Every structure is written in structure tokens, then in C-alpha cells.
Amino acid sequence: MTKLVISPMTRIEGHLKIEVDVEGGKVVDAKSSGTTYRGFENIMRGRDPRDASQITQRICGVCPTAHATASVRCLDNAFGVKPPPNGRIIRNLIFGSDYLMSHILHFYHLVALDYVKGPDTEPFIPRYEGDYRLDPKTNQAGVEQYLKALEIRRKCHEMVALFGGKAPVVAGMVVGGATEVPALDKMVSFQWRLKEIREFIDGTYLPVVYLVAGAYKDLFSVGVGCKNLISFGVFPLDDAEKNFLLKPGSYTEGKDLPLDPMQIREYVKYSWYQGRTTGLHPSKGLTVVEFDKEGAYSFIKAPRYRDLPHESGPMARMWMTNPVLSKHANRFLGIDESKDVRFRDLGDKAFSILGRIAARAEETKLVADAMEKWIFDLKPGAPSWSNATIPREAQGVGLTEAPRGSLGHWISIRDRKVENYQVVAATIWNACPRDDNGTPGPIEQALIGTPVPDVKNPFNVVRVVRSFDP
Amino acid sequence: MTLTRRQFLKICGGAGAAFSLSGSLIPEIVAALENAVAGNPPVLWIQGAMCTGCSTSLLNTTHPSIAEVLLNIISLKYHGTVMAASGEIAFDYLWESAAKNYGKYFLVVEGAVETINQGKCCLTGDKEGREIPFTELAKYLGKGAAAVVAVGQCATFGGIPAGQPNPTSALGVGHFLKDNDIKTPVVNVPGCPAHPDWVVGTIAHALMFGIPELDSDGRPTLFYGTLVHDNCPYRSYYEERRFAKSFGEVGCRVELGCKGPETYSDCWKRGWNGNVNWCVQNAICIGCTQPGFPDNFSPFYVKTTG
Numbered sequence: 149m150t151k152l153v154i155s156p157m158t159r160i161e162g163h164l165k166i167e168v169d170v171e172g173g174k175v176v177d178a179k180s181s182g183t184t185y186r187g188f189e190n191i192m193r194g195r196d197p198r199d200a201s202q203i204t205q206r207i208c209g210v211c212p213t214a215h216a217t218a219s220v221r222c223l224d225n226a227f228g229v230k231p232p233p234n235g236r237i238i239r240n241l242i243f244g245s246d247y248l249m250s251h252i253l254h255f256y257h258l259v260a261l262d263y264v265k266g267p268d269t270e271p272f273i274p275r276y277e278g279d280y281r282l283d284p285k286t287n288q289a290g291v292e293q294y295l296k297a298l299e300i301r302r303k304c305h306e307m308v309a310l311f312g313g314k315a316p317v318v319a320g321m322v323v324g325g326a327t328e329v330p331a332l333d334k335m336v337s338f339q340w341r342l343k344e345i346r347e348f349i350d351g352t353y354l355p356v357v358y359l360v361a362g363a364y365k366d367l368f369s370v371g372v373g374c375k376n377l378i379s380f381g382v383f384p385l386d387d388a389e390k391n392f393l394l395k396p397g398s399y400t401e402g403k404d405l406p407l408d409p410m411q412i413r414e415y416v417k418y419s420w421y422q423g424r425t426t427g428l429h430p431s432k433g434l435t436v437v438e439f440d441k442e443g444a445y446s447f448i449k450a451p452r453y454r455d456l457p458h459e460s461g462p463m464a465r466m467w468m469t470n471p472v473l474s475k476h477a478n479r480f481l482g483i484d485e486s487k488d489v490r491f492r493d494l495g496d497k498a499f500s501i502l503g504r505i506a507a508r509a510e511e512t513k514l515v516a517d518a519m520e521k522w523i524f525d526l527k528p529g530a531p532s533w534s535n536a537t538i539p540r541e542a543q544g545v546g547l548t549e550a551p552r553g554s555l556g557h558w559i560s561i562r563d564r565k566v567e568n569y570q571v572v573a574a575t576i577w578n579a580c581p582r583d584d585n586g587t588p589g590p591i592e593q594a595l596i597g598t599p600v601p602d603v604k605n606p607f608n609v610v611r612v613v614r615s616f617d618p
Numbered sequence: 619m620t621l622t623r624r625q626f627l628k629i630c631g632g633a634g635a636a637f638s639l640s641g642s643l644i645p646e647i648v649a650a651l652e653n654a655v656a657g658n659p660p661v662l663w664i665q666g667a668m669c670t671g672c673s674t675s676l677l678n679t680t681h682p683s684i685a686e687v688l689l690n691i692i693s694l695k696y697h698g699t700v701m702a703a704s705g706e707i708a709f710d711y712l713w714e715s716a717a718k719n720y721g722k723y724f725l726v727v728e729g730a731v732e733t734i735n736q737g738k739c740c741l742t743g744d745k746e747g748r749e750i751p752f753t754e755l756a757k758y759l760g761k762g763a764a765a766v767v768a769v770g771q772c773a774t775f776g777g778i779p780a781g782q783p784n785p786t787s788a789l790g791v792g793h794f795l796k797d798n799d800i801k802t803p804v805v806n807v808p809g810c811p812a813h814p815d816w817v818v819g820t821i822a823h824a825l826m827f828g829i830p831e832l833d834s835d836g837r838p839t840l841f842y843g844t845l846v847h848d849n850c851p852y853r854s855y856y857e858e859r860r861f862a863k864s865f866g867e868v869g870c871r872v873e874l875g876c877k878g879p880e881t882y883s884d885c886w887k888r889g890w891n892g893n894v895n896w897c898v899q900n901a902i903c904i905g906c907t908q909p910g911f912p913d914n915f916s917p918f919y920v921k922t923t924g
Contacts (some may be wrong), residue, residue, distance in 0.1 A: 154705035155744040158698045161670045163742060165749075166705075183741035183749070186667050186732075187785030191778060196917030202904055203912065206778045209671020209811060253677075261702045271694050274711055275702035295685045302678050306891045313900025314890035316674045316811055320900045322865065322919070327901035329866035337894065437785070439735040447739075533865045610704045 150603050159258040160618045161210045170600045178595035180579045182448035189435045192569035205317045213246040214550030216321040222557040223323035226544025229536035235325025242312040244519045249304035250551035251512040254617045256297035264290035276605040281363040300348045303341050310338050325533040330526040346516045357509040358480040361502045371501040371612035373594035374457045377464035382549035394465040414449040418581040430558045433570035446581040459590040460553030460577040463507040466491040504615040538564045550574040552617040578616045623827045630819045660723045663697040666752040667779045668729025671811040672770035673699045679814035709743040725763035730772040730779045731794040732786035739786050760795045766804045774806040775909045806836035810906035816841045846878035849886045875919040877905035
């Protein structure tokens with residue numbers, strides 16, 4: 149048996165350590181460890197509740213608008229306020245633009261170098277050597293697209309900033325709506341950029357994803373994972389915020405179930421937190437660190453839904469929403485283009501490294517196409533914000549989907565200050581350690597069984613981890 | 619071409635047409651930097667308690683583009699978010715590059731230094747079977763650097779991790795190195811995140827002319843020398859006592875909680891993301907370039923008294 153330690157796990161957000169045991173050319177056991185603690189939830193205590201949207205965005209600099217969205221929904225809920233239609237739409241446009249940024253960044257800048265051989269210059273060397281399967285021409289196209297995609301993702305951030313003030317980390321999302329009153333020139337400026345980005349998604353990103361997939365077909369059966377999926381739903385389409393572009397729900401032990409947020413618990417037996425805080429619902433959750441705790445191996449808690457690990461992210465959302473896929477998918481699958489192919493038609497292929505990568509690319513198109521319509525739903529000059537006062541005592545919950553998975557914020561307000569604040573973040577679902585029953589988390593489960601033909605260059609291990617976009 | 623320090627400062631400072639057009643560094647700087655690239659000292663970029671927001675922000679640099687920065691301008695030997703290598707190969711390369719260039723490289727630090735539990739609160743990688751806390755990395759690499767560039771609010775002043783009750787005893791890297799008697803010069807480039815022009819401009823200055831002029835908080839005066847409120851496009855509303863009471867209303871934003879009166883930065887002229895917008899135009903300034911952020915500026919949405 150060979151023990152492989154991959155630390156630092158690069159090209160992700162934050163600090164992650166992956167340990168796998170390899171026997172007979174396959175991973176037989178895996179551990180995922182989050183190796184940093186900052187204590188945001190405790191830093192939130194005692195503050196003005198409205199500060200949540202600014203403080204919590206700094207949890208993740210790749211998807212700050214996800215935390216902005218979760219926190220303002222949480223505050224809307226606690227304050228009892230509804231954003232006007234412009235507020236809802238602007239939030240969707242800001243967040244949608246960041247989705248496009250994050251997904252494009254993920255594929256081209258965080259993941260592609262595991263499939264495309266970069267130029268022979270730092271920071272593209274050193275690298276694992278061996279399993280690069282693209283022909284020289286396709287590989288060169290990949291390198292060129294890497295550079296082009298840098299520009300495209302920058303423009304996505306310009307779209308975020310047009311209504312959000314700046315990116316990353318926006319000024320423009322607050323309790324009660326958004327701060328920017330839409331002006332026609334900004335709408336046009338936004339739409340002009342979106343047009344170019346949609347062309348890139350449809351003409352470059354999606355085709356190359358399926359091109360790469362064609363060269364690595366075996367990876368449609370590697371990195372299966374726990375096969376339980378969860379989505380909180382994202383991009384509310386009506387003012388009651390009941391219908392979402394990407395649907396909420398769970399797929400638990402092979403059954404589709406409606407989402408019940410009361411079924412979430414966080415366990416800490418294997419995390420560096422005090423044992424007395426295990427098994428709590430996030431509305432009553434506590435984050436009390438205990439360094440050097442025996443048996444623990446991660447600063448990430450283990451969230452469970454109906455007491456089972458659930459994968460979250462684009463693949464889960466696409467499974468739940470089951471939309472018609474792009475025609476690129478038809479071509480890849482060899483299905484006549486006049487027929488609709490839906491995500492679930494991928495079957496077991498969905499539960500894999502490439503299933504996750506394809507889901508992300510298809511979702512990018514779905515969101516970008518929807519945004520094209522939303523921009524015209526804005527009423528120039530009409531308010532985007534409803535005033536609201538801080539309640540003396542209240543509870544709130546804000547659920548959304550970060551680009552990388554299900555995100556929830558829970559608040560308790562007492563004497564108009566934050567009494568307790570809890571965050572269950574996207575990567576917590578996927579990169580978590582074992583729970584109190586000893587059941588491994590989704591990334592850990594996805595690693596088990598992964599072929600590692602060359603332990604010096606464990607390509608498939610890092611491919612599995614990065615397919616979750618941690 | 620050669621570019622004098624004087625010209626460089628003029629361009630970065632946004633005097634003339636450059637800032638009003640793109641709000642970014644202009645092609646003359648790129649050309650000058652590319653000339654120098656062969657002899658440029660390597661850059662090592664390390665990350666402590668952070669959110670990757672400053673790296674994400676750096677990717678938004680327009681002139682020079684990030685592709686030019688990475689391929690032609692800086693010899694970036696280590697950056698956990700962009701480099702191809704993973705695990706041991708990556709981490710060994712960091713230590714080797716540092717040893718080979720000891721005393722010569724520039725160290726960029728993103729993220730705060732968490733000092734609680736002997737630093738075993740932010741583990742950055744495994745070396746010879748041992749987990750290396752960020753404290754150890756910052757000390758060793760800080761000592762061997764020609765200069766340290768602290769990027770972002772966390773690396774400069776501790777940022778949100780150092781916000782009350784500072785659960786991890788986090789602090790900025792300059793403060794941390796001083797506490798450990800390490801005398802390497804430190805340049806602070808705060809902001810949450812830092813503007814890409816501030817980062818590229820500071821590194822460019824350091825590569826071409828040495829350490830730029832700094833204020834008493836260690837920030838380049840070139841970028842942090844002006845008070846937002848004194849230069850704000852909404853200043854005339856303040857003089858007229860016309861104050862916005864709700865978002866989207868015309869007027870000065872101080873009643874909404876704007877921290878422009880206490881904040882030094884050039885956001886007011888540089889703008890963000892290709893100058894399509896900036897915080898005060900959109901909502902309010904929350905003081906993210908200042909020491910003492912967030913606690914001295916929170917609550918953000920309440921007017922500062924006094």
C-alpha cells in the first residue's frame with residue numbers, strides 16, 4: 149500500500165490537504181482535510197446585522213456574491229422585508245455574472261492544466277508528467293483559450309461591477325434589495341458584454357469541454373461519489389421568490405425529495421471543534437474550536453442532510469433541474485440534433501469527473517441565456533431597494549446556491565445585534581471529513597476506487613478533487 | 619524604451635489622460651517591464667488566512683493584461699491558485715526557488731498570519747512529512763526576501779480574520795515579521811480586495827526602481843495618498859449639505875454610512891473593473907484600505923459620528 153499526501157492541493161480556493169491510500173493501482177481510502185480556520189461566524193457576533201453582507205463576502209474571494217446573496221436573503225427573512233422587482237433582478241444579474249466568471253475560471257484556470265499541457269514556463273512547470281492525451285493542435289488551442297478565457301472572465305467581473313460597484317466583493321447587495329438604480333446606459337453596457345460572453349460560452353467553452361471529454365472518456369466513470377445530491381435553489385424568478393431557475397431539492401438514496409432545510413445537521417467528531425457542538429441544526433449551531441483534538445483531521449465540519457452525505461454543486465443542480473442540454477451535447481453523444489437531450493439522459497455518466505465538468509459548462513450557458521432575458525425585465529429609474537429597520541429580536545435563514553454548491557446562512561438577532569451567525573458553505577458539503585457515524589464525505593467517497601496507475605503522477609486524484617471546484 | 623521613475627509615477631498616479639480613459643496602467647509601463655524581464659528577480663506568492671479575493675482581483679488587471687504579467691513581466695515561481703503543480707512537487711519547488719534565490723526574490727503575501735496554537739491554525743503544505751504552518755513559511759521566506767509586498771487588507775493589517783474577537787490571533791505580515799525581529803522591508807498594499815493596479819504598480823515599481831515612497835502605514839503614497847472624501851465626485855453635495863437618505867438617491871453618501879471621510883485610496887479617480895463603477899458611486903465606502911478595518915468602520919451602514 150502506498151500513502152499519497154497532496155498538500156497543498158493547489159488551484160482551489162483556500163487550503164486543502166488530500167491523503168489517499170493506493171493499493172493495486174486504486175485508491176482504497178481517502179481523507180480530505182481543510183487546514184485553515186478563520187472563525188467568521190464568531191467574528192459576526194455582536195455586530196450590526198446589516199454588516200453580514202460585507203463581512204461574509206470575504207469568506208470566499210472567488211464567489212463573494214454567493215455569500216452576499218445568502219446573507220441578504222437571510223437578513224430579508226429576519227427583517228421581514230421584500231426587495232422590489234428591480235432589487236431581485238439586479239441581485240440575479242450580479243450573482244449570475246459571477247457564476248459565469250467562476251465557472252469559466254474553474255474550467256480554464258483551475259482545471260484545464262490537468263488535461264492540457266501548459267507552456268514550458270513557470271508557473272506552468274513543474275507539473276505532473278504523463279497523462280496528457282490531447283493531440284498537439286488541440287492542446288495548443290487549449291493554451292490559447294486559457295489566455296482568451298482570462299479576458300472573458302475579467303469582462304464577467306465588469307458585469308458584476310456595473311450593478312455591484314466592484315468585483316470581487318460587491319458594495320451593491322444589501323438587506324432590502326440592491327443599491328444601484330438601473331440606468332439605461334448601464335443596462336446596455338451590461339448586455340453588450342453579455343453578448344460577447346455568450347458567444348464565447350457557446351462557440352468556445354462548451355465545444356472544448358466535449359472535445360477534452362472525448363479524449364478522456366474513461367473519466368466519465370471515475371469519481372462517482374456518494375450519489376446523494378442536494379440543491380437549495382438559486383435565481384428566484386418571481387417576486388414571491390418561490391420559483392427558481394435552478395431548482396431546489398434533494399436526490400437521496402435514489403429518490404427525488406422536496407428540500408426540507410430542517411433536515412440539515414453538522415457533525416464534528418472528526419473536525420477540530422468541541423464534541424458538545426456535534427449534531428446541531430445550523431440555526432442553533434456553534435463553532436467552538438478545539439485544536440489538537442484526538443482523531444480530528446479537518447477544520448471543516450461534516451454537514452449531513454437526512455443524516456447522509458450529499459454532494460452539492462452544478463452536477464446536483466443540473467440533476468435536480470434536468471434541463472435540455474446544448475446541441476454540443478447531442479453531437480458528443482451522437483444523438484440527432486432535432487431531439488432534446490436532458491441532463492438525466494447522461495445517466496450514471498453524470499456521477500463522474502467529466503459529468504461534473506460538463507454539468508458546469510451546460511449550466512454556464514443556461515444562466516447566461518436566462519440573464520439575457522432578465523436584463524430587459526429591469527425598469528430603468530425604478531427603485532431597487534426597500535428600507536427596513538433592524539428588528540429587536542428575530543431569526544433568519546438565507547439559502548442559495550454558490551457556483552460550487554449549496555450555501556446557507558442562519559442568523560439570530562438579539563437587542564438589534566447579531567447573537568449567533570452560522571454558515572454552511574458549498575465546499576463544506578463536498579470537502580467535509582467523516583461524520584459521527586464514520587461515513588466519509590462526498591470528495592472522500594469519490595476518491596475511493598479512483599485508478600492511480602502512476603503514484604508519482606496521480607493525475608486522477610487531483611482531477612477528482614478539482615471536479616468539485618473546492 | 620526607457621521609462622524614468624518620474625514618468626512612471628505620473629502614469630500610475632493617473633495624471634493626464636491615462637486614468638480617465640482606462641483607469642489602468644498604460645502600455646509604456648508594459649514595454650519597460652518586458653525590457654527588464656530577463657533580469658527581473660523571481661516572485662514567490664504565498665497565501666495565509668485569506669479568501670483568494672486578492673488573487674482573483676489581480677486577474678482583472680487590464681493594462682498590462684494578466685497574461686502579459688504572468689508570461690512576460692514577472693517570473694512567478696509559486697502561486698497556489700494558478701500554478702500547474704500540486705502537492706509535494708509544488709511545495710518543494712517553493713522551498714527550492716527560495717533557497718536558490720535567497721536574499722533576491724520578492725515575496726508577495728496574501729492573507730493574515732494566524733499565530734494562535736503555534737500557527738497550527740493555517741497549515742500551508744507538507745514538507746518531508748511535516749505540516750508547515752503559515753507562521754513558519756512567512757518567517758523563513760520573509761527573512762530571505764529582498765522585499766515583502768503584503769497584498770490586501772488581511773496581509774497588511776490583519777483584515778477580517780483580525781476583527782473582534784480575533785479568534786486566531788491574526789495579524790498583518792509586517793507586524794508579524796517585526797515581532798520576530800525580521801528586518802526585510804515590507805510594502806503594504808491594502809484593500810479588500812486590493813485593486814489590481816495597486817498590486818501591479820507596486821510590484822512594477824519595486825522591480826524597476828526599488829521600494830516606492832510609503833506613508834506612515836507602509837502604503838505607497840502613489841495609490842493611497844489622497845482622502846476619498848476630499849476628492850469625491852459627490853463632494854459638492856456635501857458642501858451643499860445635500861445628503862442621500864436611501865440608496866440610489868442623489869447626494870453625498872455620509873448619512874448612509876460612507877467611510878470616505880476616513881479612508882485613503884485613489885478609488886475616486888481609478889474606479890474598479892475598467893472604471894465601470896466604484897463603491898461610493900454604487901453605495902458607500904466601508905474603509906477597506908485602512909488599518910483597523912473592519913472594527914473601526916463597523917457598523918458600516920451607520921453615519922460616523924464626530
